[in-house]
Amino acid sequence: xxxxxxxxxxxxxxxxxxxxxxxxxxxxxxxxxxxxxxxxxxxxxxxxxxxxxxxxxxxxxxxxxxxxxxxxxxxxxxxxxxxxxxxxxxxxxxxxxxxx
Amino acid sequence: xxxxxxxxxxxxxxxxxxxxxxxxxxxxxxxxxxxxxxxxxxxxxxxxxxxxxxxxxxxxxxxxxxxxxxxxxxxxxxxxxxxxxxxxxxxxxxxxxxxxxxxxxxxxxxxxxxxxxxxxxxxxxxxxxxxxxxxxxxxxxxxxxxxxxxxxxxxxxxxxxxxxxxxxxxxxxxxxxxxxxxxxxxxxxxxxxxxxxxxxxxxxxxxxxxxxxxxxxxxxxxxxxxxxxxxxxxxxxxxxxxxxxxxxxxxxxxxxxxxxxxxxxxxxxxxxxxxxxxxxxxxxxxxxxxxxxxxxxxxxxxxxxxxxxxxxxxxxxxxxxxxxxxxxxxxxxxxxxxxxxxxxxxxxxxxxxxxxxxxxxxxxxxxxxxxxxxxxxxxxxxxxxxxxxxxxxxxxxxxxxxxxxxxxxxxxxxxxxxxxxxxxxxxxxxxxxxxxxxxxxxxxxxxxxxxxxxxxxxxxxxxxxxxxxxxxxxxxxxxxxxxxxxxxxxxxxxxxxxxxxxxxxxxxxxxx
Numbered sequence: 001x002x003x004x005x006x007x008x009x010x011x012x013x014x015x016x017x018x019x020x021x022x023x024x025x026x027x028x029x030x031x032x033x034x035x036x037x038x039x040x041x042x043x044x045x046x047x048x049x050x051x052x053x054x055x056x057x058x059x060x061x062x063x064x065x066x067x068x069x070x071x072x073x074x075x076x077x078x079x080x081x082x083x084x085x086x087x088x089x090x091x092x093x094x095x096x097x098x099x100x
Numbered sequence: 101x102x103x104x105x106x107x108x109x110x111x112x113x114x115x116x117x118x119x120x121x122x123x124x125x126x127x128x129x130x131x132x133x134x135x136x137x138x139x140x141x142x143x144x145x146x147x148x149x150x151x152x153x154x155x156x157x158x159x160x161x162x163x164x165x166x167x168x169x170x171x172x173x174x175x176x177x178x179x180x181x182x183x184x185x186x187x188x189x190x191x192x193x194x195x196x197x198x199x200x201x202x203x204x205x206x207x208x209x210x211x212x213x214x215x216x217x218x219x220x221x222x223x224x225x226x227x228x229x230x231x232x233x234x235x236x237x238x239x240x241x242x243x244x245x246x247x248x249x250x251x252x253x254x255x256x257x258x259x260x261x262x263x264x265x266x267x268x269x270x271x272x273x274x275x276x277x278x279x280x281x282x283x284x285x286x287x288x289x290x291x292x293x294x295x296x297x298x299x300x301x302x303x304x305x306x307x308x309x310x311x312x313x314x315x316x317x318x319x320x321x322x323x324x325x326x327x328x329x330x331x332x333x334x335x336x337x338x339x340x341x342x343x344x345x346x347x348x349x350x351x352x353x354x355x356x357x358x359x360x361x362x363x364x365x366x367x368x369x370x371x372x373x374x375x376x377x378x379x380x381x382x383x384x385x386x387x388x389x390x391x392x393x394x395x396x397x398x399x400x401x402x403x404x405x406x407x408x409x410x411x412x413x414x415x416x417x418x419x420x421x422x423x424x425x426x427x428x429x430x431x432x433x434x435x436x437x438x439x440x441x442x443x444x445x446x447x448x449x450x451x452x453x454x455x456x457x458x459x460x461x462x463x464x465x466x467x468x469x470x471x472x473x474x475x476x477x478x479x480x481x482x483x484x485x486x487x488x489x490x491x492x493x494x495x496x497x498x499x500x501x502x503x504x505x506x507x508x509x510x511x512x513x514x515x516x517x518x519x520x521x522x523x524x525x526x527x528x529x530x531x532x533x534x535x536x537x538x539x540x541x542x543x544x545x546x547x548x549x550x551x552x553x554x555x556x557x558x559x560x561x562x563x564x565x566x567x568x569x570x571x572x573x574x575x576x577x578x579x580x581x582x583x584x585x586x587x588x589x590x591x592x593x594x595x596x597x598x599x600x601x602x603x604x605x606x607x608x609x610x611x612x
Binding site: 016017029037039043044047055057060072082086099 | 242
């Protein structure tokens, strides 16, 4: 029972990681990070219900994660808006002004 | 186990920062526009100092010669006030005080529009670092980590009008978010293997867990090392560091390089020695020996990659970023060599802590010098140092001391710290690691000395850049850092014996 949940979480995590590393649109990159964090929540809740020692702590942990992920997404979008105002692009391949 | 009102006094260092952050942010809103916001910077420094005083008070209580206080555990064992936490809190607080102090008078209005925000955002960031150092539970650890990270994302991006800053902040939040997700994924496996989020309970559950779960232990550990390796900028997870350091304002860079990195080490030390230590039972080669090996490999990679990449940098900030990567490698060594029963070695913490102090001061000093150079020339190119000896001989002398310490030459704090780490590695017969450490240190001489060469050998600096633009706080910061670096080099035994007196891994970590 638990293995199917864990597999789903792992697949979501990897999809999120792939998207965060390869997508060109900055908004999608931020969304993919949310996907990774939500994969972890799924993992925690599966363990909380079907784990070796089922307990409520996993669900509480995932509540904390949801809150923190919301804060992180808000800051991410804010930074992206500031970037867009100055550069008028949300394309991560054009973010290459550093290094020089 | 409920939180009593009387327990709140043990949280006074943290509560001071919370209250100060609220008050100062409200003050920033109600003060009229014509009031200079530097006053908020001073208020932040004062609140950090009060918090430091509380930390020192509890350190004394925990170490009275007669009837010392036992380490305090609060909030259902999720928060602990012990010597380990207090020592790290001192590093965070003192580092933040210096960084705030040197930025007073250097934050320009056209650069950072909301100067009040710039000053008081350091408080929640440091609070997050303090929570990381003293938590005994995965949830508090993660909340502290994110409080520090999210606040530093904002601080990195605070020069809103600067395209480079925006880019650096975006890169930082993407990499930092991915790193957080990795740490969290590793933590979720720890929870799954034990059914608990308390670090001690997880350790007990892992020690007796079935060997069929070994794979999951490895997976969780590697995920956490990858995530935390990103936060402390150890190779091969270091690629964000140079770009973010370059784009951020210089004091913020100093914060990322010192306090934020030290917080990552506090968390890693706590996790490695409280959660993973002793995992795998009594076999001839228990699992945790492999796990320690992984840390040592990351350390070696960070030393090699950091020092080699620093060789070709032309911008001082990028050079210091890669030097920070290399230093993360040195600092990982005492964590990774572990406590072996066959070798008498138990001074891991004092090695780590001593080098962290030295690293803190030499880096803050170096970044303060860089601020002065940037004020003079407007950019952070290596050639900004050209002829510094002829322009500002005393500052040049301080820079030489700081660079000698960074390179690890006697008689400086960085040298002594490196020697202690090296001796620790030799004691547990990790010869290959000692060789990597010595060779990479030799490589590092080249790029540190290129700065010294600029200062003394180059005389063709541009006219008009003759005078070094040194503000009083920057000068004081440079000199305090230099003096502390020299003192650490001449009198290391006082510091070391003090750390050894108050920190013993047995009483601090393995209390049940």
